[in-house]
Amino acid sequence: MATLPPKLQDVLDTFDMFPDRADRTNMLLSYADQFREVPPEVATRPFDASHQVPQCESDAYVWAMKEPDGTLRLHFAVENPSGVSAKALAAILDRTLSGLPAEEVANVDCSIVERVFRQNISMGKGMGLMAMVNAVQALARRASRS
């Protein structure tokens, strides 16, 4: 596995320090509370279907804007009001990956989902959350080639 960006590694290490389910739930909720929706200058409703994350029941969308210096800025929308897990993951990805070169973002794969959510990953959520990371990875790969 490629080396993860340091900020993301820090978040994963912090989650690893809290095996208790209630602690992890609170940490995930606090990330979900920090979720900020895609700003209108990047996208407005109805969102372009090409940005929709497949298989995600929370109806999530992702955008990756390449800055002139080659770094990426990630943006998300989560249309399902019950999409707490999707919002938490989006906030984590934004906080830890936005501002990094596209090549580094492209190294992050969906195996991080299990490390973040562990026993909080409900049956129907896992596939959608992994699809969110895959979508970010695909956008980062495309951006790194352009």
Added chain:
Amino acid sequence: MWVFQTEKHHMSASIEEKGYARHEVLASTDWVAEHLEDPAVRHIESNEDTLLYAAGHIPGAVHVDWTSDLNDQIRRDYITREGFEGLMSRIGATPETTVVFYGDKNNWWACYAFWVFQLFGHKNARVMDGGRVKWEKEGRPLTREVPSYPRAQYTASDRSDKAERAFRDDVLAHMQAKGQLVDVRSPEEYAGTRMHMPDYPNEGALRGGHIPGARSIPWARAINPEDGTFKTAAELRKIYVDEKGLTPGEPTVTYCRIGERSSHTWFALKYLLGFPNVRNYDGSWTEWGNMVNVPIEK
């Protein structure tokens, strides 16, 4: 806006008007709102998404998790009498307490919890029609405050599986006798072209298909998708009886993958349509699709 909502509310039929055999097993969101502080009532949230209760729940509602609270932690089985007594003590419920279940996914897990409670004979049980989605859409209050109730004394009888639960040997005999079987999974799972729910991971069955003779009636057909409420008795009868040919008086077994989606259909058939003999086969496809030498149809 308020007037519009009020008019809309009056346009939809009340639960009593929906023609159910046992309408008292459903509670409306209005009823729940009026009983938030009723000490004789305990509201219970049961979800698939383990973060949802912590993210916000009906004020005063307790959380009952299907994996950690209702399942035995070693065997593939449900909690014992002692486990159930402990659970009820924790949520401050006595045998007289009316428990009202609600949750995500159109009350899928709420019905599952309701079903497990029936194995212990807790009859004072209801499901909030529409579940979380209706409560949220109506803009009703949610809180993150986790309530604490004084521990209650609850004496339960031993778990009795006979009336509501079917085991593999029961199902095999039922199938051989050409009894009514309802497969509530997706059409693709029923056909054996898919080994798991759409968008869900494969949870391990070696063979695909369905139990011979089972009729395919996906569970969510019982629901109005816009607000998560159950369809009226007339609409349900049209699906289960007229279209799919079930005979209400005949013994019926429902199944899915591990018995959760099928507890939703069990609830609809038993209480809403009044089928007198319905059992849920919780072994379901994860057992049947792995058993050696049982018949499978594709």
